[in-house]
Amino acid sequence: MNGSSAASAPAVGGRPSLANYAICLNGIVWREALRYWHQRERFISALVRPLVWLFIFAAGFRSVLGVSIIPPYDTYVLYEVYITPGLIAMIELFSGMQSSLSMVYDREMGNMRTLLVSPFPRWFLLTSKLAAGTAVSLAQVYAFLFVAYFWEIEPPSPWGYLTVLPALVLAGLMLGALGMLLSSLIKQLENFAGIMNFVIFPMFFASSALYPLWRVREGSPWLATVCELNPFTHAVELIRFAFYGRIDFLALAVVLGAAIVFLGSAIAAYDPSRGMIARREGP
């Protein structure tokens, strides 16, 4: 084995060092950010979507839906305040699905193959890709929070912007991993429209994003159960509590567990020997 110095490329016969892994991760995140930068309309639409919900939907429903005092809120809150964590999670949901869309696109266009011929282990490449997608979604969320601030939606203390970060990362990873898993199951880009109808909408509406679960239970107990089983509900609650500097431990456990399961399944699905790609014809 030829010794290779820390920051230089792994020499033939040498093994990649930790520094090489860092370079690889950095490169994947950097490319994702660059691509994102070139698709600014994606950024705009990702920002406009939740703002439309906030300015129009929430304002309209302000008087219809009263939100009683439930944790983490200490007082009555405006409906806009209530749905903000749900809208943040929605940004991450769309972002996660969009990065999986780009994975299907990359696969059809062959870009995926340049990623997968990298000598780094495949789990590392996929996890890096996931981290890159999550980083991009964080930028979207903070842009949304910036605008929402002027709509007088802010955490009780400025620290909320910091304490919400780990929750955003975790929720982003979970939703991104779900997208990645779905991308391995989808054969072609055209099938992706189904994701919209069968994943995004049900996940979003059958959750605590738009209405508190006690409200849902009044209307339909079984729907409330579905909402409780929906990992998206827990992503919303994790963000809601973290924004107020608190931890919802049940939500934390569910989101963490779901992230691990989704990512593990996605890695298995992209595994060359077990994976779905092998059973399909063609590249």
Added chain:
Amino acid sequence: MNSSTPNPETASKRGAGALAALEATGVSHRYGKRKALDNIGLSVAQGSFSVILGLNGAGKSTLFSLITRLFATQQGTIRIFGFDVNRAPSEALRRLGVVFQARTLDLDLTVMQNLSYHAALHGISGRETKPRAAVVLNQVNMAERAREKVRTLSGGQMRRVEIARALLHRPRMLLLDEPTVGLDIKARADILQHVRGLVAREGIGVLWATHLIDEIEPSDDVVVLHEGKILDHGNASEIAARAGAPGIGPAFTTLTGAARKEGKPE
């Protein structure tokens, strides 16, 4: 990654015979019931230009998918400089450069950004990438286009960038899947000449998949692939002689025609 993997390169220095840049033995692959590859064996020597000749659907792309480990080999083994693609993928892939049939550059990024991304995927730092990129881009006469977006390049120029990119991590084995498809005559000739130059000057082993007869020279190693089976292999003039044909072109027609006449066993 298993740290106890013996290094075949050092082993071969002690042992006899030069190590093949690429070696496939007994490789078969099925998609469901359809057999896409049937007992394929081939070897690319270091510093040789080898051709897989076959029509579309012959199994070339499947073989390339197996060599690049898009999916695992179901039967048989593929080794790159002695490293099994499935058992030591990291070692194998590090020694392999690939130019895919589909265009795989990011159109919205510049040439240099595309190369930097590839370098990062191989763990090469930004500082090290610059001089390397300058060298490989110079080789393909694309150095002055480094800062331009890929979208503005012609098909032939994109291919040249892809070849430069495939060489960035200094592989000793280069795989090209129908690299000249869709290019005009001049661009085709340039690319072929450049890759042949790499073989001659730098001793890189090349496996070139094509269905275009005129890309083959009499001294090239040729594997004739048809419906997942190897019909013949050897250097082009030998294959022609064996088939009793004046050249590799007529020989290919004779061989594939004969294979069709034998009927379809499956």
